[in-house]
Amino acid sequence: MSGASGKAVRETRIVTRRLHDVADAWRYDVARADGAYDTWAEVLRRADRADVLGQVKTSGLRGRGGANFPTAIKWESLPDVSPRYLVINGDEGEPSTFKDREIIEKDPHALIEGVCIEAYACNINTAFIYLRGEFALGHDRVVQAVADARANGWVGRDIQGSGFDLDIIVHRGAGAYICGEESALIESLEGKRGMPRIKPPLPIHSGVYSKPTVVNNVETVATITHIMKMGGDEYAKLGVGRSTGTRIAAISGHVQRPGIYEIEFGMTFREILFELCGGIRDGRALKFFLPGGASFQWLVNTDEHLDQVYDIDDISAKLGTTLGSGAIMVYDETTDPLLVAWRLAKFYAHESCGKCTPCREGTGWIEKVLYRMSHGQGRPDDMDLLLAASASISPDVLRAPFTQTTICPLGPSPVSAVASLHKYFRAEVDAACAHANGRARTTIQVHAS
């Protein structure tokens, strides 16, 4: 079936094939029988590092963590300094994002094979897999998988007689969302409090223990194996524009069939939500949806938004939002957008690491104001207050991608919700806050200016 986008309206299961099709793929024997490590063996046999880099470059693969940075370019900027490190960011903590978790729990050997190939390509001998603390099952399975891979000669000293050494160290986080930010993750990995570092220097120049470090997302790494298997050219044929290949979308909320969908770039949101996911549940109408996880601006039930193509660059250029971490949250007509905004703000206020003043204090303030607005105590000028307070974190509140007064993008994240309320639900918000308590002013004049 081909939809309005011209793309087939179906999943294109490349990275997620095994975890869907093979029961107990997390077991070494099962995964091996399905071809796990064949590609790694082939890469070692060919012993051509430049070829791996070339294939990944040709494939156009971009980071799947949310920043969309071209993977091959990151590798190429790795300084020739020893030791260097590879870090896999498995601290998937963004609300509604659960695609890496599927790979981690159900197909850990896909992750490890990708780590091996990437480490080989970048000539790195130590890789860290940093897993979100809450991933208890995932942690057990990755630890077991690394042990099995080591026992079977895919990881360790002189792998398959190639002379190449690779140690993989699995590290479990302690429950902080901020550790998904790569420099905070590195701090945490080093045993310190997870707080983002000042950049520059970027991790690629000075990361773990101040050594050059490549940090890649789980999905990105898992994709590399398939690029090597099918060839960069073939992979690049999938997708649209500079958004090549597939993306695992984690779709949640008021759709008939929530879950993970590996989709080829280029479908429209209408096709994804209404055909793949079966439309809005209980026969209700769509009210709004978050196209790129919790941190970016929302979209609503208009033709313009629903016919937007799932394309990293196109959505950013046209609608000022991004595909972020690959999560789509869908809300039906019964949803109070103020409550959604408040709950998101509450998450960010709780997860702010406390380093930058605007985020530490500002996210908490936004949360408090949104709380009263969403709980019947809003004041008539609260929406303007929110916009003003947000401007201290993200000076051009409505602009996307946002500017920021903070080190990392956590602080501006709840501002996306504020901006979305203002852009799409201003009348509804003002109505909800028109009468509460009868108090008109929220400003306390300290002295005459």
Add this chain to the structure above:
Amino acid sequence: MTATESPAVAETTVSVTIDGITVQARPGELLIKVAQDHGVYIPRFCWHERMKPVGMCRMCLVEVDGIRGFPPACTLPVNDGMVCRTDTDGVKAAQDGVLELLLINHPLDCPVCDRGGECPLQDTTLAFGPGESRFVEEKRHFEKPIAISDLVLLDRERCIQCARCTRFADEIAGDPLISFVDRGGHTQVLNFPDEPFASYFSGNVVQICPVGALTAKPYRFKARPWDLATVETSCTACAVQCRGALQSSSNRLVRLLGVDSDPVNQGWLCDKGRFGYEHVHAESRRLAPTLDGAEVSWPQALDAVAAELKRERGLHGGSTIAVLGGARGSNESAYAWARLAKGVLGTDNVDAQLGEGLPAEVVLGLPRAQIDDLDRAAAIVLCAGDLKEELPVLFLRVRRAAVELGVPLIDLSAAPHGLSRHVTHPLAVAPGEQGAAAAQLAAALRGGTTPDAAIAAAAAVVADRPGDIVVVLGRPSIAERAEPSVQAAAALAGVPGARFLTALRRGNVHGALESGLAPGFLPGRVTLAAGRDRFAAAWGRVPEAAGLDAEGILRACAAGTVHVLVLLGADPLADFPDRALASKALDTVGTVVAVDAFESDSNRRAKAFLPCTLWGEQSGTVTNLEGRVQRLGRKVSPEGIALDDWRIAAELAQRLGHDFDLETVDEVTDELAAVAPAWHGASAALVRDARDGVVLPVAEHRHEVVLRRVGRALGVDDTPSWEPIKPDARPPVSHSLEEAATDGAPAEISTEADPADASPFGLPIELFRWDALAPTRTVPPRDAYALRLVVSHSLYDGGRVVQESPSLRGLASAPVLMVAAADAQRLGASNGETVKITSARGSATVALRAVEGVTAGTAVLATSAAGFGATELIDAGEIVTDLRVESMR
């Protein structure tokens, strides 16, 4: 910065445009600093010149061409062509926003806050803030305040999370005992459970806190900042002599803040120095002169003492009189007492040390290093006691050199110490055997071969690095005689380029030795023989032969050959290593005259007690361990009728028929500068006007002198206390006296090329150089059943500064005997068990602890408060002290 560094700096600069004005800066310098140096103040809270930037507070956001958004100026290194604006609407909005956010959870309890009135948050809000708040919810609450140590309290509601304190504790002090916990709006600084912020440097975090979150117990609610009067001074709690801003309110000392003296303390103080001012106002101070225990007037007391001295001089020619002490006071006091003893009484039995330091010829005659040389050294050789306990800010400087600048540390210590973890080359030396180890090291450093792999490795590292070797030479333990240290000094002095910092602890011991309070020496680093003619002309007479040092004086007292002993602030019973000898000396000597502020065991039975002024009540100069002479500030008038030591000496001299003709302390300084060869070219006025003081010998270091702004008075009132307080906030006039002359320097500063012309006492004398002949006495072998004793000093000791300061008195920990785990096991003693220790001299009981880092065969006795007499175990005649340790079970 010295004049020689300036041209190198000028060679590589980049152009940076700040608010339309193009300035030159060093590449890589931070934008916030460049702007500040050129008069553009970018508001900030977290950034501190002496620490790494962290970019937390976001107060210093600016706009920079080519950078999206608002980068913080504190983390942005400048590069050529950078164009920055600090005054745009966007920047102002960002500043407004950050301040509004900082204040939403700030309690605004300014009326009862110690910081109120000198608070950066207040000042920055006034200058850059929005003036109103739109926050109407409940503020964040914490219990307030909580004590994070015995000296520091934390109010987490006031905290703005700038990380200055946590970074200081970690980066500078090496005591990472406070940290952020929790997150978001609940982020707070906290110590770890059951682990207080017990850092020797904890007071610094109070000073650098940009709000009133951290307050110091001794100062809390004592004053309002606008009531404080300030004078710049040097701390004399130890021989580093950190620069400080001493503040009083209603004629009471209430606070000492660190002044950022680049060559010395770089803004930091230790807690003993910071809070020790309390002892000046101690209840127990003796404020009236007494004769045989009865209070008398000053004339009565001085007449009686003068009569006694006169009688003794008449009967025995003066050599039966001895003077011990003087390391506590000013250079002027030491000089006046040296002149009284040597020029009037005719005795050379004078010693400012109490047998716990190094021979004067070693201290005065070794090639000197400056503290700053540590930063540029090829290697630092540690051959001293625990610097963290004895000279805390020198510890910070060595630590910085090792940790931040990568200077190798070669360690000849017999006991673990505060720098052990940073030592790159531990040479595992047994107590008393550093001489032999140093000889091997010196041979290797001169290019010889050595069978010892550790020594060879150390020598190899040094060979690969530019710069000189700086030896930190002290007396590691009073349980061993000075000879092993002298042997080490002699060996290392033979290494080309080796220079020495003498790690003697007492506040002005170096100044006292330089001013003549040492046997065989006259003021200004000359021997009796070399300076005889010059000082005979100046003083009228000079002793015939070199006299006795402290040990000799005490032995002579005990033998009855010294009849009159003057204790110039000295307490030999507490401080001389051999208490039995000191006790016998004091029991036997005929007359004791005490010049002191407190009663002690040693002076309790003195015939005459002459109360003297203390630090804070005195002006004058002091000299630190690198030979840097700086000015003391007098902040309060003396308690009671106490007199300056130098004036007591002058009064006594007058009664003995010698009019010193000295009316003010500046006149004493000028006389010292005129007669003392090492002081040639200096004067009271020069010391006052030199920003970082004057290093002795002045003739060698004149080019380093940086003058304060002409016409500027001493004082730091216009520098906010939380910023690094500069001795002079404005740029120096010039880098040398010669330039100053053309620049309109004050007329009273001598700028003559040949300073000898200024002296009425003839041409300069060549300064004393030690011949570096090592004593040959060797260390006897240790028997297998004994442990060789190391007595380590503690910062919070039994001395007057600690014991008379209420805030410090309780900090001393109980004495403990530290041994290697293997030795504890051999002794059958468990950790914490009380054991009996016995030396040839005496015995005591003490808790035993097995400690990693202590070498087998060694016992380290950590003494602290008064009451436990390690000195009861020591025989001053023995080169080392061996202990039997017995379990008492």
